[in-house]
Amino acid sequence: MKYNLTHxxxxxxxxxxxxxxxxxxxxxxxxxxxxxxxxxxxYHLAKKAFWPGKIPFPLVHVDTGHNFxxxxxxxxxxxxxxxxxxxxxxxxxxxxxxxxxxxxxxxASRNGLQTVTLLDTIETNxxxxxxxxARRDEEKARAKERFFSHRDEFGQWDPKNQRPELxxxxxxxxxxxxxxxxxxxxxxxxxxxxxxxxxxxxxxxxIYFSHERDIFVRDGVxxxxxxxxxxxxxxxxxxxxxxxxxxxxxxxxxxxESPADDLEKIIEEVAATRTTERGTRADDKRSEAAxxxxxxxxxx
Amino acid sequence: MExxxxxxxxxxxxxxxxxxxxxxxxxTLIGRLLYDSKAIxxxxxxxxxxxxxxxxxxxxxxxxxxxxxxxxxxxxxxxIDVAYRYFATPKRKFIIADTPGHIQYTRNMxxxxxxANLAIILVDARHGLVEQTSRHSFIASLLGIKHVVFCxxxxxxxxxxxxxxxxxxxxxxxxxxxxxxxxxRYIPISALLGDNVVDRSTKMPWFEGSTLLYALETVHIxxxxxxxxxxxxxxxxxxxxxxxxxDYRGYAGRVAGGIWKxxxxxxxLPSGFTSKVAKIDSYDGEVPEAFAPMSCxxxxxDDVDVSRGDMIVRSNNQPEVTQDHDLMICWMSQRPIxxxxxxxxxxxxxxxxxxxxxxxxxxxxxxxxxxxxxxxxNMNDIARIQIRTTVPLFTDRYQRNRHTGSxxxxxxxxxxxxxAGMIL
Numbered sequence: 036m037k038y039n040l041t042h043x044x045x046x047x048x049x050x051x052x053x054x055x056x057x058x059x060x061x062x063x064x065x066x067x068x069x070x071x072x073x074x075x076x077x078y079h080l081a082k083k084a085f086w087p088g089k090i091p092f093p094l095v096h097v098d099t100g101h102n103f104x105x106x107x108x109x110x111x112x113x114x115x116x117x118x119x120x121x122x123x124x125x126x127x128x129x130x131x132x133x134x135x136x137x138x139x140x141x142x143a144s145r146n147g148l149q150t151v152t153l154l155d156t157i158e159t160n161x162x163x164x165x166x167x168x169a170r171r172d173e174e175k176a177r178a179k180e181r182f183f184s185h186r187d188e189f190g191q192w193d194p195k196n197q198r199p200e201l202x203x204x205x206x207x208x209x210x211x212x213x214x215x216x217x218x219x220x221x222x223x224x225x226x227x228x229x230x231x232x233x234x235x236x237x238x239x240x241x242i243y244f245s246h247e248r249d250i251f252v253r254d255g256v257x258x259x260x261x262x263x264x265x266x267x268x269x270x271x272x273x274x275x276x277x278x279x280x281x282x283x284x285x286x287x288x289x290x291x292e293s294p295a296d297d298l299e300k301i302i303e304e305v306a307a308t309r310t311t312e313r314g315t316r317a318d319d320k321r322s323e324a325a326x327x328x329x330x331x332x333x334x335x
Numbered sequence: 336m337e338x339x340x341x342x343x344x345x346x347x348x349x350x351x352x353x354x355x356x357x358x359x360x361x362x363t364l365i366g367r368l369l370y371d372s373k374a375i376x377x378x379x380x381x382x383x384x385x386x387x388x389x390x391x392x393x394x395x396x397x398x399x400x401x402x403x404x405x406x407x408x409x410x411x412x413x414x415i416d417v418a419y420r421y422f423a424t425p426k427r428k429f430i431i432a433d434t435p436g437h438i439q440y441t442r443n444m445x446x447x448x449x450x451a452n453l454a455i456i457l458v459d460a461r462h463g464l465v466e467q468t469s470r471h472s473f474i475a476s477l478l479g480i481k482h483v484v485f486c487x488x489x490x491x492x493x494x495x496x497x498x499x500x501x502x503x504x505x506x507x508x509x510x511x512x513x514x515x516x517x518x519x520r521y522i523p524i525s526a527l528l529g530d531n532v533v534d535r536s537t538k539m540p541w542f543e544g545s546t547l548l549y550a551l552e553t554v555h556i557x558x559x560x561x562x563x564x565x566x567x568x569x570x571x572x573x574x575x576x577x578x579x580x581x582d583y584r585g586y587a588g589r590v591a592g593g594i595w596k597x598x599x600x601x602x603x604l605p606s607g608f609t610s611k612v613a614k615i616d617s618y619d620g621e622v623p624e625a626f627a628p629m630s631c632x633x634x635x636x637d638d639v640d641v642s643r644g645d646m647i648v649r650s651n652n653q654p655e656v657t658q659d660h661d662l663m664i665c666w667m668s669q670r671p672i673x674x675x676x677x678x679x680x681x682x683x684x685x686x687x688x689x690x691x692x693x694x695x696x697x698x699x700x701x702x703x704x705x706x707x708x709x710x711x712x713n714m715n716d717i718a719r720i721q722i723r724t725t726v727p728l729f730t731d732r733y734q735r736n737r738h739t740g741s742x743x744x745x746x747x748x749x750x751x752x753x754x755a756g757m758i759l
Contacts, residue, residue: 038624039557041344041345042428046348048630049628055587058571059570083619084630087573087579087580088574088580171419172421178419178420179416179419198751199667201741201755203589203628204681204682204741204742205681206750208679221419222419222430224421224423224428227428
């Protein structure tokens with residue numbers, strides 16, 4: 036018998052350890068759940084961490100109101116099946132209450148507005164730690180993020196003054212009003228996530244798999260058509276066979292043309308592809324430091 | 336880039352850190368490893384090209400830009416914080432902790448090194464062994480890194496001279512004999528041009544060792560964890576209290592040492608109660624043998640009182656149980672260590688408070704001399720101190736077990752992590 040873990044088992048072990056630390060060190064934690072594969076993975080790991088007990092925290096969805104219908108259907112069926120608590124923070128409500136002003140124009144997106152709704156939801160529910168499925172391989176500002184990421188009372192991230200994180204000892208101590216973001220799958224890559232989903236046979240929303248869809252193309256990005264998608268007159272809707280590599284809201288998530296209709300084919304595609312998954316995300320293309328700027332303001 | 340599912344599930348994980356002084360070409364080396372192993376994506380490449388042009392660079396894309404993630408880092412051309420990078424070959428998966436070479440150097444390198452199996456230390460072939468090289472090697476040794484690769488970089492600037500390489504290697508060997516590192520290798524490279532990084536150099540036929548990537552892929556890490564001393568810090572008690580699992584009482588945690596099996600005789604610390612392992616459980620079913628760093632749940636035969644912060648240990652092999660600790664500490668705060676000062680402390684899953692009883696000496700990390708008269712311990716200093724904790728801790732020597740030999744010290748006013756302690 037060899038006494039060493041394979042890399043996926045080691046990553047799994049690390050994530051379970053971190054999720055258990057969160058439950059132990061914080062009074063009122065939550066798991067941010069977008070319905071994307073990374074948050075589904077975190078949910079799966081949380082189930083493992085406390086089995087045969089129940090997950091001792093709620094799922095929190097920040098709902099932009101511009102979701103893919105398939106994602107919402109998936110979320111609702113998962114919640115019903117497992118009997119977990121779901122708290123929804125609504126961007127529409129933040130707009131209606133005048134807390135944020137909706138962007139206008141053809142490239143308008145509610146992605147940035149999510150931050151306000153998220154911080155509001157944290158405050159209302161008095162969450163002291165929010166776990167999320169962000170990974171360091173996704174984006175260059177995230178490469179410098181800690182597992183336990185300290186946020187001040189304004190929810191801000193200060194990248195130049197992060198707490199050093201040593202060994203596997205995590206410091207979740209904080210003052211009143213401050214909170215933490217915790218990223219249990221920081222060390223996973225996109226390929227790790229897909230391979231693990233296949234290995235563990237984890238259910239995903241259908242839009243990750245190839246399907247025929249009404250789409251239009253803008254600046255080389257394939258967008259799904261939908262009731263709240265503002266199209267320019269020259270942008271024609273057509274049917275194409277596509278799938279999504281990431282799931283954000285509809286206004287900023289691009290599709291890829293792909294025949295991959297099962298996990299094995301998706302993995303082959305991920306292995307052969309030459310762009311990062313965030314390459315299909317319009318929200319990162321706004322500037323070179325777009326992610327860093329949003330994170331400083333409290334974005335997840 | 337990466338291969339089929341069957342092979343993928345069999346890969347090991349190697350965590351390594353890279354150290355070098357400013358301009359040693361550290362970022363370039365990482366960029367080279369990622370680029371030549373095809374872990375850089377086209378959109379990242381495009382973004383780097385754009386950034387190289389904007390900053391007035393010309394010619395080849397600046398591979399260093401890949402690791403400099405924050406806006407101020409790119410503007411100043413320096414790395415501020417530890418950045419983590421990932422790549423894979425068909426043999427292994429790699430996590431790189433890339434640490435900056437200048438400001439707050441020690442603090443960042445200690446952080447990066449604390450989870451690493453291996454350290455790459457870059458040496459400029461033109462300058463040879465400099466003060467920073469000895470500092471990096473000392474930190475690697477102090478943090479218990481078992482494998483060190485000295486990369487003699489910029490061989491292209493010394494005409495790929497074997498004589499120069501041998502000269503540097505021999506001075507490194509002299510120095511390294513003073514350190515506690517068992518596995519040391521030397522590789523002449525040019526990170527800029529790629530010699531001996533991923534592909535074997537045609538310019539240095541005299542070098543018979545392996546390339547850097549081959550060394551990373553094959554170094555034996557199977558015995559880096561402690562599989563001898565049974566240590567299981569309890570993180571959580573799992574009590575579902577459902578009809579199906581009415582009497583279930585499991586102790587969740589991550590194995591910190593030893594190999595655990597059903598039937599093992601155990602002692603609970605601090606209570607001293609004894610019992611036997613009834614079952615090692617997980618979501619995926621019963622675990623026949625548990626070892627570090629596996630997360631699992633241990634069930635005991637007897638109904639004893641166990642809670643978070645307790646440690647389950649093998650009865651015939653127990654850790655030190657004490658309130659007095661002798662340790663090396665790396666200080667990470669602007670405010671110096673306060674003699675007789677009180678701090679919060681975390682050790683495995685256990686929280687305590689401590690008082691600094693004595694500052695024995697500071698180490699000059701360039702010469703490795705003990706400075707017994709200098710007891711002002713500032714940010715980035717390494718010192719030997721004695722502390723007393725409010726409750727006993729269950730410890731092993733750091734060099735024997737990283738998990739039970741390490742602790743962090745926290746300032747109770749700011750809640751910042753201010754010290755990294757290694758038990759002697």
